[in-house]
């Protein structure tokens with residue numbers, strides 16, 4: 001059985017469908033696995049549980065040969081956070097995988113580092129380190145920002161006139177990746193034991209500012225802005241009542257200023273089967289993988 005922790009998320013849903021299509025037995029672990037099966041293929045076993053709960057994780061790991069962790073706590077509420085989910089939850093999954101003799105594919109972020117200013121990046125690094133130090137056979141897939149997720153976030157900021165508002169100046173270029181390209185790398189990592197012990201970085205071919213992304217989404221119209229001062233205020237004032245909002249405000253400020261560009265050339269040279277699709281509007285609207293703009297790679 002392949003366990004996909006976070007199998008109901010943006011990436012997880014694509015992974016689960018592809019694994020089921022390939023005839024693999026799949027189990028999904030998520031807090032709302034049972035109710036969140038919109039569009040999920042038949043034959044998937046759903047287990048409701050929290051990766052912070054050791055007993056739930058152990059139970060979900062029974063009979064598992066490969067565990068994929070696609071959970072994240074950045075946007076979580078009720079005590080969920082990068083520390084409790086991305087670091088500690090992943091540790092629980094790794095411990096359970098070790099007991100079961102399962103391999104592990106961990107979703108992490110390009111830029112994961114112990115001294116990053118981004119809490120999420122530090123916690124992903126901690127999870128990576130824990131996995132690397134375990135005797136579990138592992139593959140780490142690091143990705144840049146998911147274009148589809150960010151498109152959803154930006155659309156959610158639209159005012160009554162439908163005008164998107166970007167957080168801060170929106171002039172900092174960052175790398176966006178198509179979620180299908182990340183899924184492609186994860187599926188390969190699940191199936192190919194020769195990738196154990198490898199860190200695979202997946203990103204798009206170009207870097208875009210959030211303003212450029214917003215303009216793509218609204219026919220070239222310039223977006224409005226949430227001023228940096230408002231984000232700074234929210235990052236402090238919201239902390240006691242809505243720590244998730246405070247965390248997101250801090251993350252938005254850092255995304256507006258940190259160097260988050262990425263060049264996938266090295267990864268593509270090392271892993272020629274990776275795909276790196278240009279972020280653009282497709283025929284069916286955003287998010288789209290426009291015909292002719294993708295770079296199909298040899299499988």
Ligand SMILES: NC(=O)c1ccc[n+]([C@@H]2O[C@H](COP(=O)([O-])OP(=O)(O)OC[C@H]3O[C@@H](n4cnc5c(N)ncnc54)[C@H](OP(=O)(O)O)[C@@H]3O)[C@@H](O)[C@H]2O)c1
Nearest residue numbers: 006008009010011030031032050051070071072107145146
């Ligand atoms: N989005 C990006 O830009 C980006 C960039 C780089 C790397 N990544 C990584 O890629 C992976 C997938 O990201 P995504 O954007 O697809 O995530 P997502 O859409 O937010 O989905 C997260 C999944 O994790 C589950 N989950 C969250 N907290 C959980 C908990 N405490 N216990 C059990 N399940 C939990 C969620 O279901 P419930 O809420 O029902 O529990 C959901 O299935 C994550 O590891 C993320 O850190 C994402």
